[in-house]
Amino acid sequence: MSKTTASPLIIQSPDNLTETHPHIFSLAKQLSLQYVHQNMVAEESLQKIGQQLWEILDIEKRFQEARQRAGLQILPLIIVGNPALTWECLYHPEEGFLGKNSKYTLSRQYRPARFWKPGRSFLPKGPLKVLLSPFVRIKPPTFRWQL
Numbered sequence: 642m643s644k645t646t647a648s649p650l651i652i653q654s655p656d657n658l659t660e661t662h663p664h665i666f667s668l669a670k671q672l673s674l675q676y677v678h679q680n681m682v683a684e685e686s687l688q689k690i691g692q693q694l695w696e697i698l699d700i701e702k703r704f705q706e707a708r709q710r711a712g713l714q715i716l717p718l719i720i721v722g723n724p725a726l727t728w729e730c731l732y733h734p735e736e737g738f739l740g741k742n743s744k745y746t747l748s749r750q751y752r753p754a755r756f757w758k759p760g761r762s763f764l765p766k767g768p769l770k771v772l773l774s775p776f777v778r779i780k781p782p783t784f785r786w787q788l
Contacts (some may be wrong), residue, residue, distance in 0.1 A: 643707065645758055648707075648710065648716065649716070649717035649719050650703065650704065650717070650718050650719070651718060651719045651721060652700060652718060652719065652720045652721065652722070653697060653700060653721045654697070654722030654723060654726070654728075655697070656721065657743075658697065658699035658722075658723055658726075659723075662693075664693075665690070665693055665694065665697065665726060666725060666726070668689070668690045668693065669690065669725055669726050672686060672687070672727055672730075673727075686742060687727075687732075687738070688732050688738075688773070690725075690727055690730050691730035691731050691732025691738060692732045692734070694726065694727075694728065694730065694731050694732070695731055695732055695733055695734070704733070708744075710745075713770045715743075715744060715745060715746055716744060716745050716746075717745070717746045717748070718739060718745050718746065718747045718748070719748055719749070719750060720730075720748070720749040720750070721749070721750045721751075722749065722751075724749075724751045728747075728749045729747065729749075731747065741772050742768070
């Protein structure tokens with residue numbers, strides 16, 4: 642039996658986030674500047690933005706239904722949302738950081754509507770950016786963030 646369920650939960654963020662929740666973009670920018678300046682980022686800062694993203698999505702019922710369907714299997718979470726936001730920080734009130742929780746896999750997709758045409762790939766040109774979060778670290782990694 643596979644540990645991952647065949648049906649992921651696809652989470653679509655609202656298209657009008659810039660108008661309805663401009664503060665979230667301000668938080669995301671502040672967070673990215675902390676990384677750019679190589680400052681220590683407190684877990685509380687990540688949790689704050691992650692909680693706000695969770696509240697904006699308003700998907701608790703869908704999340705619980707998907708979690709129940711998955712049972713003991715790992716539930717893939719696919720976020721389709723604005724690439725300027727730090728979806729990797731998504732924080733559930735009971736489950737914590739979903740990207741760090743072993744019950745889930747977290748990935749995101751970016752589908753720029755202005756470039757979409759039937760039959761055309763969504764993959765952008767350029768390097769693939771991947772965020773890895775090991776559960777056990779022997780030596781802290783050094784990251785260089787480029788925005």
